[in-house]
Amino acid sequence: MFSLSHPDHYIPILIFLLIAIGFGAVSLLVGRLIRPNNPYRDKDAPYECGVPPINDARERISIRYYVIAMLFLVFDVEVVFLYPWAVDFRRLGLFGLVEMLIFLVILIVGYVYAWKKEALEWE
Template sequence: MFSVSNPEHYIPILLFLLVAIGFGAVSITVGRLIRPKNPYKEKDSPYECGVPPINDARERISVRYYVIAMLFLVFDVEVVFLYPWAVDFNRLGLFGLVEMMIFIFVLLVGYVYAWRKGALEWE
């Protein structure tokens, strides 16, 4: 029976914790000792696909960017539901076909709604 009052039950946990902390500390220390130390201006500057940075990296991004990203994720994740349906199409029969047509119709309505609202325009 396990009892909380016996400290010998906590020895494996303590050893595991010490090994984990020691491994991290040793890895960082060894890396700091053996890496080359020759900083220069080009090395310390941010890298943006080979193009020198023009302005501050903390500039404001349009909300449209996030809306388009969220719409992409919503439609992409919902399309993933088509794969299991296609795998079990023979077993599901007409009932599965009707349900999937309703699902695709709802996706199509959402897509048309987003299109008409201008959420897919990038200007």
């Protein structure tokens, strides 16, 4: 049983914490000392895929962008659940098949709902 009455148990954690903080600090310091420092206007300009920036970076983005991103993540993560099921399909048998069919029906209903609400339209 681990108890708080033995502070010597915390010494390895303290040493690890000090090494981690020290490594980060030393890395940043060495990087600052050896890197070249010659800023100029083009180097300090924002970079957008090789194209000069057109608008202000704080421009509002349509909510549709975020909705499509969230839908992509939801459906992508849901599909990840298919892999373990496929690996263990023989052991799960008919119960696993019915369970996965219910899962897929729910997933397809969600996809059709998003499609009918035109959440996937990009305009």
